[in-house]
Amino acid sequence: MxxxxxxxxxxxxxxxxxxxxxxxxxxxxxxxxxxxxxxxxxxxxxxxxxxxxxxxxxxxxxxxxxxxxxxxxxxxxxxxxxxxxxxxxxxxxxxxxxxxxxGAYNGTTPETTYWVDAMADIVIDFRALFAKAYFAEDKTEFEEHLKKDVPKYLVVFEKHLKKYGGPFFIGKEITYADFMLWQVIHDDGLLKGNGLDGYPLMQMHANALMKRPNIKKYFASD
Ligand SMILES: N[C@@H](CCC(=O)N[C@@H](CS)C(=O)NCC(=O)O)C(=O)O
Structure with a gap:
C-alpha cells in the first residue's frame, strides 16, 4: 500500500x-x-x-x-x-x-514569463539526460554524464542567471523553474562537496533557495 x-x-x-x-x-x-x-x-x-x-x-x-x-x-x-x-x-x-x-512564481510580464518557461524547458532537457544516465545499467554512463552533460548545463545556467542578476532566474522573485533547477542539481549530487565550484551564480541560486523560510522549515522537518 x-x-x-x-x-x-x-x-x-x-x-x-x-x-x-x-x-x-x-x-x-x-x-x-x-x-x-x-x-x-x-x-x-x-x-x-x-x-x-x-x-x-x-x-x-x-x-x-x-x-x-x-x-x-x-x-x-x-x-x-x-x-x-x-x-x-x-x-x-x-x-x-x-x-x-x-502569477506568483511565473514572471510578471510576458517577457519574464517567457524566460521562466524557457529556463524550465532547459531543466527538462537536463533532467532527461540525468535520468537516462542515472538509471543506465552501465554505470560508466553516469560518469560520462558528470563529465559531459553537467559542465555543459552548469555553464548554460550560470550564463542565464546573469540576465536578471540572480539569485533566481528573473531576479529576486523565485519562480517555479527555480525549484526545478535546484532539484535536478540536488539529484545529480552537485550540492555536495565541490559540485558547484567555479559557478558562483549557481551557488548563489542554491543558497538563496535553501534560505527561504518555508523551505528551511521543510528541510528541518524532513
Ligand atoms: N513529463 C513528465 C515525466 C514524468 C516521468 O517521467 N516520471 C517518472 C518518475 S520521475 C516516472 O513516472 N517513471 C516511471 C514510468 O514512467 O514508468 C512530468 O514531468 O511529469
Missing amino acids: PTVLPPISEPTAANEKIGGVPILHYFDFGSKGRGEVLRLFFYDAEISFIDKRYTFQEFPEYQKSIIVPKMNPTGSIPIVELNDEFLTQSAPVLRLFSYRLD
Whole structure:
C-alpha cells in the first residue's frame, strides 16, 4: 500500500486559490525526483497537500491497475489529484498553480514569463539526460554524464542567471523553474562537496533557495 502522509496544516489561503487540497501521487523516493519539485513548491507557497508515496516495488501494480487506466495514460508520476481531476506533467502543473496564485512564481510580464518557461524547458532537457544516465545499467554512463552533460548545463545556467542578476532566474522573485533547477542539481549530487565550484551564480541560486523560510522549515522537518 502506498504511504499516505496527511496534510501538515489546515487548508490555507493558497489552497483556496488553487481550488482545494491536492493529493500528490509520487514515488517514495526520498527527497529526489520530479515529485519533490512539487513538494518544494507546495511548501514554499504554503499549499497544504496530501502526500501519497508509492514504493518502486508496488508501483508497477498500481501503474497497471490505477495510474494508466484512471489517471494518466502515459503511466508516469507525479500526478496531482485535485477535486477529482488528475493533473499530469509536472512543469505544466507548476505553471497552472502559479497562475492560480495570481502569477506568483511565473514572471510578471510576458517577457519574464517567457524566460521562466524557457529556463524550465532547459531543466527538462537536463533532467532527461540525468535520468537516462542515472538509471543506465552501465554505470560508466553516469560518469560520462558528470563529465559531459553537467559542465555543459552548469555553464548554460550560470550564463542565464546573469540576465536578471540572480539569485533566481528573473531576479529576486523565485519562480517555479527555480525549484526545478535546484532539484535536478540536488539529484545529480552537485550540492555536495565541490559540485558547484567555479559557478558562483549557481551557488548563489542554491543558497538563496535553501534560505527561504518555508523551505528551511521543510528541510528541518524532513
Ligand atoms: N513529463 C513528465 C515525466 C514524468 C516521468 O517521467 N516520471 C517518472 C518518475 S520521475 C516516472 O513516472 N517513471 C516511471 C514510468 O514512467 O514508468 C512530468 O514531468 O511529469
